[in-house]
Amino acid sequence: MSTYRVEMVNRDGQVLVVSAEQSILAAAEAAGIALPFGCRYGVCITCAARLIAGKVEHSRTVALKPEQLAADFVLLCVAHLRSDSRLQVGLESQWELYRNPWRPTI
């Protein structure tokens, strides 16, 4: 079973070792790292994170729109590592996903 390393750049560079079968969220929980989540099945974005480098498989992602996928957002509850990676995690990585549709975009 292959394992990969993921570095959480905004958690003091903490490194997590994740098996390819495990979601990144489940691996973080098993390691005692609290990351945000809600639905746990890819439909709600509460667990969203930004992939800075590396490769993930996340075909069960429902809640991200094409432009958000293009901006390298991933949903950790359904994301599996396919290479060593670097992630920005938590709410601070997510603000670009939250837009007031009436307010002009700056």
Place this chain on the structure above:
Amino acid sequence: MTQTHTPCCGPGYASPEAAMRADSEKLLYTTALYVGSDVQAPDYLATVDVDPQSPAYSRVIHRLPMPYLGDELHHFGWNACSSCHGDPGRSRRFLILPGIRSSRIYIVDTEEARAPRLHKVLEPEEIKAKTNLTAPHTVHCLADGQVMISMLGDGEGQGPGGFLLLDERFEIAGRWENQADGMRFNYDFWYQPRHNVMVSSEWGAPRTFYPGFDLADVAAGRYGRRIHFWDWQQRALVQSVDLGEEGLIPLELRFLHNPESTRGFVAAALSSNLWHWSRQNGDWQIQKVVDVPAVEVEGWPIPVPSLITDQLISMDDRYLYFSNWLHGDLRQYDIGDPLHPKLTGQVWCGGLLGKSGQVQGHTLRGGPQMLQLSLDGKRLYVTNSLFSTWDNQFYPDLNAAGSYLLQIDCDTERGGLAINADFYVDFGKEPEGPARAHEMRYPGGDCTSDIWI
């Protein structure tokens, strides 16, 4: 709050008139959450002291954290209400407290009213396996020991969802509905047993509303605009009314408290209109009775709707209150002439229009949202969080500031609203970090729980 318990009687009150004469509320429960904020802590049920004579007045006096992260506690309800008043064997003791994002359902025991404790947990896996339902929302007890919960999605987060039944031991009893043809989405429901009717409204599918509000989803028809009338005994949908473009996203539904009445109101959040329904010659008629126009904000490309996200009716059926979450005002209408509600009071509690002042030195962030009214109709409570992902879109500063809980004084003689300056609950100062407060209930029943059979 104390309730008069005579040997004859179960929970609640014999009638809305009797409820109005009850003692004033002394405790208030509200859901408080960390989902969607940058605090990784479980959501909790807060007990707030609302007794002006108490030294702890206007403070959180107890917190019951849930055993899991990530629930998004939202709405909640009782195991029994005034509909069981005739049954001395029942009591209003357990709160049914769903997590709308986790699809987990907690049962909370309030025997010790100030310090409720966890009684039971229904796991999402079990609910999904037995009913293929997720995203629990509104809770009503059914006057026979069972509890019904509107569920907004299926196991994949798709609509239309359905209705979950719990038995007297809070075990999953299955789905309530026998026939739901024509229902596209689900949200709130309320029933009026003397007329054998249940009415339900439509938000959207969890996979649409969980990630946030997108106008493209509205354009694609992924949000609701229908009201459904059900045969309560047959558990069958009998009439659906399409409210059209003026009725987009109908949310909270309220029948008049008078159990003889077929009248009720629903607010369409996105279209920002209030609608009235009643039964005429066997048919349900519904018409728009209040319009809140969108407002131009300088420099913004499209006018901003008010977004009516909650509304409720006073126990004497005289006043209706609603909140404009985006504009920031809370309104009182005299509904003595129900087809022509008259604006009698208005107060600003935050909002995007910048018209609000401060309370006890606090800038009011977010917008007025969930409402609860005292049984005597004089004290209106309001919190400012809507839904974590939507909060983050429209009021990102709630993350660091946390919620307010305000109390508004309602003039029930001449009409009028004023913020009570002696009351401010600051959820920004909670021990685990800034929390967001949502729905509110009192131990003795309130204006959105009780139904009379």
